[in-house]
Amino acid sequence: MRERSGTLSGLGGLKLYYRCWEPEHVQGNLVLVHGAGEHVGRYEHVAAWFAGRGFAVWAMDHRGHGRSEGTRMHVDRFSDYLVDLAAFVKLAAEAHGRPVMIGHSMGGLIAYRYAAAHPETISALVLSSPWFLSRAKVSRLEQALAPVLAVISPRLQVKSGIPPEICTRDAERIALDQKDPLRCQTATPRWFVECTRAAAECRTRVAFPEGLPALFLVAGTDHLVDPEATRAVFDRIGHGDKRFKLYPEKYHEIFNDPGREEVFAEILDWLRAHGLAPQAD
DSSP states (O other), rough: EEEEEEEEEEEGEEEHHHHHHEHHHHHHHEEEOOTTOOOOGGGGGHHHHHTTTTTEEHHHHHTTTTTSSSSSSSOOOOOHHHHHHHHHHHHHHHHHHHEEEEETTTHHHHHHHHHHOOOGGGGEEEEEEEOSSSSSSSHHHHHHHHHHHHSSTTTTTEEEEOOOOGTTTHHHHHHHHHHTTTSOOOOOHHHHHHHHHHHHHHHHHHOOOOOOHHHHHHEESSSSSHHHHHHHHHHHOOOOOOEEEETTTTOOOTTSSTTTTHHHHHHHHHHTTTOSSOOOO
């Protein structure tokens, strides 16, 4: 397997950091879209697993995350994420063909909105614990102040670190996260307002494209996003090429929770059924 990294120019000229894992013989193409406050380094094990099964795997730090430029966990408009992602998908597609997109949490929200806007650029969508309705503890006062601060002080850094122990039951992963310098511990009011609005629109009016296969992977013991809201969004998809898989005992980060290989295998089997993955020997 060959691993490489680089930067590409995002909206407004921001340098966005990415990594790519490529097996000797590429037989599939995946783009991973990470969640809020994290970075592509947290997906090394995911990339290694799929690269070991013939996939090129691409992952990019969002603006304001990880090694990418930009104010930490800030976005002027939610659509800025989609513009950045479009440039990254183009890079991946030029190398190995139209990719499958896999999005986790906020990355699931971004991936869903991207798929709705640019379905012709990807071959399938996989969502892990997507953020369509938050369960994160935000006080009523904070919710009331956020729209005001988003206008008068949009880049104000507000403490927002999520305790890793509510994301996964894996003790080793928790210990790594507690000392990870690239995890964001603050976010801005504008980011909160833009993401909350984008999620609400998915629940009410964003139409999922006809003919794009969709796999929803949902944690039943999720302290950060509402599984019932995810089910409601799934039910709004009009076509039949969709699958909803609930893992009742898993925490939010199903790619980091114990038994993660079961989740990876679920994705692989589903992709094989759609002719988007190399068949088993």
